[in-house]
Amino acid sequence: MTAATTRIVLAKRPHGVPTDECFRFEEVQLPTLADGQVLLRIDYLSLDPYMRGRMNAAKSYAMPTEIGDTMPGGTVATVLESRSSSVTAGEQVLSYSGWQTHAVADGATVRRLDPAAAPVQTALGVLGMPGFTAYAGLRNIGRPTAGETLVVAAATGPVGSMVGQLAQRAGARAVGIAGGPDKVEFLRAGLGFDAALDHRAPDFREQLAAAVPEGVDVYFENVGGGVFDAVFPLLNTFGRVPVCGLAANYNLTGLPTGTDRVPALLAGILTRSLTFRGFIQSEWAATQFDDFLAEVAPEVAAGRIRYREDVVDGLENAPEAFRGLLAGRNFGKLLVRPNA
Amino acid sequence: MTAATTRIVLAKRPHGVPTDECFRFEEVQLPTLADGQVLLRIDYLSLDPYMRGRMNAAKSYAMPTEIGDTMPGGTVATVLESRSSSVTAGEQVLSYSGWQTHAVADGATVRRLDPAAAPVQTALGVLGMPGFTAYAGLRNIGRPTAGETLVVAAATGPVGSMVGQLAQRAGARAVGIAGGPDKVEFLRAGLGFDAALDHRAPDFREQLAAAVPEGVDVYFENVGGGVFDAVFPLLNTFGRVPVCGLAANYNLTGLPTGTDRVPALLAGILTRSLTFRGFIQSEWAATQFDDFLAEVAPEVAAGRIRYREDVVDGLENAPEAFRGLLAGRNFGKLLVRPNA
Structure with a gap:
């Protein structure tokens, strides 16, 4: 042929x-x-x-x-x-x-x-690279525990939706961020996030602060941009930030002008003992992908993890x-x- | 009385x-x-x-x-x-x-x-809080291994001098940065760093790049400022940055104007799978200070770790x-x- x-x-x-x-x-x-x-x-x-x-x-x-x-x-x-x-x-x-x-x-x-x-x-x-990105980032870096608060953006996407649902399985509160009322509604009603916010809302920063009364322990970073700026001040001491993507920045043609906030970022990392860790799922694919499928595929098949x-x-x-x-x-x- | x-x-x-x-x-x-x-x-x-x-x-x-x-x-x-x-x-x-x-x-x-x-x-x-800061930052975050390259600034100080000498004990190359020829000479001849550089030199960035031909695996961050800017592009994939101080920034009264390099910093963390972790030695003092004294005090007494x-x-x-x-x-x- x-x-x-x-x-x-x-x-x-x-x-x-x-x-x-x-x-x-x-x-x-x-x-x-x-x-x-x-x-x-x-x-x-x-x-x-x-x-x-x-x-x-x-x-x-x-x-x-x-x-x-x-x-x-x-x-x-x-x-x-x-x-x-x-x-x-x-x-x-x-x-x-x-x-x-x-x-x-x-x-x-x-x-x-x-x-x-x-x-x-x-x-x-959900059972491929994006789902495993969520799994590996939480297992190796984010490590949410019972009672903690996790925030993830692009939360209706294949990484974000898995991040929130896995965090809830670990006993954490999952706060999802997405763009537009349909997506926010889906986060709440469709995926069962504990809270869902529209980053396009004019009072997004205030809404976010209100949604995390005990601060943020894990921010799963997959978008960057304005969402990062809003979450960063809310990170608790010993907060963890797995960085797997910065989609909001990918089309940037240059750095924003204004002030250079690098010293403020480093000062926040220092004074709050924060962890930032960039990763690609391939780092752990050989050793953990089978665990991921064994743990997650039955949950997806049973409809307990949705996408x-x-x-x-x-x-x-x-x-x-x-x-x-x-x-x-x-x-x-x-x-x-x-x-x- | x-x-x-x-x-x-x-x-x-x-x-x-x-x-x-x-x-x-x-x-x-x-x-x-x-x-x-x-x-x-x-x-x-x-x-x-x-x-x-x-x-x-x-x-x-x-x-x-x-x-x-x-x-x-x-x-x-x-x-x-x-x-x-x-x-x-x-x-x-x-x-x-x-x-x-x-x-x-x-x-x-x-x-x-x-x-x-x-x-x-x-x-x-050397046997107190500064020495233990070096020990804890390396043991828990930096983890230098044989053949790796570590860079530390303020290297004649009590934290930096210990960082370099402990990294060498782990088999890593230690590159020290200090201000002025006397300090640089002391790093080489007095402390035995593998390389020593003066951050005030007009061609400091070029000197640094030449001193780390295989890149930087651990940057022990205790100063911030221009040294950080010079080291960051040289960090290797899976590089680790324990952040214990930002002395160069402590007297800043505002953020520098110009471009906002936060997107570039996050992009570097992402694409090179870097780890940044802020810390204070007290996080590990209760569990590791005795280990520190047991390991380091005899070396200091014998003159094998100098200060x-x-x-x-x-x-x-x-x-x-x-x-x-x-x-x-x-x-x-x-x-x-x-x-x-």
């Missing part, structure tokens, strides 16, 4: 928001399968904030995506043809095939998914969906169905 | 550098000893950067010193008279009597010192000596002999 793929490559490095000129669509013929390879049809492409960092020339988490390379990303795919002993045609797998409709992959690099255990696309969200997805159809809509992600316009885990 | 003390009280909260008007000398009669109390003649008063924080109205590490209260500080004293069963007249003790010539203290709150084991004033420096003292005679010289400390003009652990 020969097949073609439509893919989106990095055409130009963005300055600020990634405009349409940063992306180029290509239609190319895929090579005939070599021994051990599989041909995949991409069912779901995961869009995640870290991809913005890959578009820059500077090394961030990982090496930058090169100009002309397919935009990277986790994917769930159906095996159309297999020359690998580990998977057979018709099975669904997790792969890292990026922004395209089809792909050829090594059979050894994909992970077979069981559609009976959980919807396959959860391998990109929300935001599915966009058509690969051609990926760039705009990605811009929306960085601006907080998605509502739940953002997925693209490239072939829909 | 009745006795008088000359003491220095906080007269006015400083705005920036603590001027002479911030201090007032008082001569007062001490009360007759009650049961359990001791009368002390202060032999050594320790001057430390943390005292600057106590002079502010805002809570920092600890409650602020009140206007009219004696300036706080650790002291080594001789017992002139004792109504306590735990110490007898003529013994030397560690107490927390502050900036004065004499004091009355509860016998239960002083610690007897053995002049045969080590010079008594080391209980205020330097800067002794100022006369209580009247304490305010100027304290200003010098905050400006880095002392050379070694700063002590005042109030009765000399």
